Amino acid sequence: MAEKPQLVNNSPEDVETDDPDLLIDQVAFITGGGSGIGFRIAEVLMRHGCDTVIASRHLEKLAEAAKKLTSTTGRRCLTIAMDVRQPEMISAAMDEALKTFGRVDILINNAAGNFLCPATSLSFNAFKTVMEIDTMGTFNTSKVIYDKWFKDHGGSIVNISATLGYRGQALQVHAGSAKAANDAMTRHLAVVWWCEGEYSGSRPHLWHRGLP
Numbered sequence: 001m002a003e004k005p006q007l008v009n010n011s012p013e014d015v016e017t018d019d020p021d022l023l024i025d026q027v028a029f030i031t032g033g034g035s036g037i038g039f040r041i042a043e044v045l046m047r048h049g050c051d052t053v054i055a056s057r058h059l060e061k062l063a064e065a066a067k068k069l070t071s072t073t074g075r076r077c078l079t080i081a082m083d084v085r086q087p088e089m090i091s092a093a094m095d096e097a098l099k100t101f102g103r104v105d106i107l108i109n110n111a112a113g114n115f116l117c118p119a120t121s122l123s124f125n126a127f128k129t130v131m132e133i134d135t136m137g138t139f140n141t142s143k144v145i146y147d148k149w150f151k152d153h154g155g156s157i158v159n160i161s162a163t164l165g166y167r168g169q170a171l172q173v174h175a176g177s178a179k180a181a182n183d184a185m186t187r188h189l190a191v192v193w194w195c196e197g198e199y200s201g202s203r204p205h206l207w208h209r210g211l212p
């Protein structure tokens with residue numbers, strides 16, 4: 001039985017699982033893993049035995065996060081500068097991840113852009129920017145990692161969503177629209193990459209419980 005993992009800062013207690021070794025030596029690729037929810041996901045996975053890749057635009061922020069994560073959990077954390085709007089950057093990042101760890105088992109599509117803005121003041125480019133980061137970014141990253149690894153080896157894709165678009169909300173037409181598109185994308189990819197057996201072993205999941 002593995003030792004009880006060490007908690008970082010004020011982490012909540014973990015939910016018990018039947019198999020405490022489930023994640024040992026798995027590799028998780030987390031977009032936007034240098035801050036907020038992505039950082040916490042990295043920390044939890046690492047405490048349970050995963051190595052991680054944390055990827056986003058600002059390398060300094062990632063390096064600082066990785067230092068904290070590795071020193072507290074003892075697991076490896078690779079930092080990669082990457083914009084989810086740029087498929088070539090994602091492709092290079094995935095090559096580096098495979099070179100370093102030899103595998104990727106879990107993709108967490110967490111990177112997103114958002115701000116509060118009334119629809120009447122929102123510029124065309126502002127709406128487009130959020131769609132490109134949240135929706136295109138999720139598709140780009142999923143496709144690159146699926147093509148390069150999951151197609152032949154299987155893996156899990158977790159898309160971090162939001163409930164904003166369920167009923168509509170002020171100041172959030174851009175993010176609510178992007179996340180609603182992601183929810184549909186998740187269901188489509190779950191069908192074609194798993195249920196229909198178009199390829200085997202990769203299953204996208206949607207995660208939004210407790211998020212607005």
Ligand SMILES: CC/C=C\C/C=C\C/C=C\C/C=C\C/C=C\C/C=C\C=C\C(=O)SCCNC(=O)CCNC(=O)[C@H](O)C(C)(C)COP(=O)(O)OP(=O)(O)OC[C@H]1O[C@@H](n2cnc3c(N)ncnc32)[C@H](O)[C@@H]1OP(=O)(O)O
Nearest residue numbers: 112113114115116117122123124125126129162164175212
């Ligand atoms: C999101 C909430 C933020 C603050 C919350 C504050 C108070 C909370 C109070 C009440 C809560 C109410 C509702 C809940 C709200 C949200 C919770 C639910 C979901 C949250 C989802 C999230 O995704 S949170 C993650 C947030 N993190 C980030 O966004 C980090 C990364 N962000 C960025 O990089 C930028 O903000 C970016 C998204 C704009 C992207 O940067 P970049 O590619 O460099 O783009 P720019 O060139 O700077 O801008 C592109 C166009 O967008 C226009 N723009 C940028 N900022 C604003 C703004 N604040 N308001 C309006 N328009 C903006 C910019 O002008 C550009 O358009 P042009 O036409 O001028 O070219």
Ligand SMILES: NC(=O)C1=CN([C@@H]2O[C@H](COP(=O)(O)OP(=O)(O)OC[C@H]3O[C@@H](n4cnc5c(N)ncnc54)[C@H](OP(=O)(O)O)[C@@H]3O)[C@@H](O)[C@H]2O)C=CC1
Nearest residue numbers: 032035036037056057058083084110111112160162211212
């Ligand atoms: N906070 C909340 O209340 C809620 C959050 N969510 C979702 O949770 C997830 C995490 O949000 P949260 O932790 O709050 O926000 P953060 O701002 O802390 O995290 C967003 C991360 O995404 C990265 N990022 C942004 N744009 C890009 C890009 N173009 N390419 C690569 N990485 C990028 C940022 O890093 P960098 O700047 O280095 O690129 C940052 O680390 C998001 O999907 C968000 O939509 C959903 C509902 C509510």
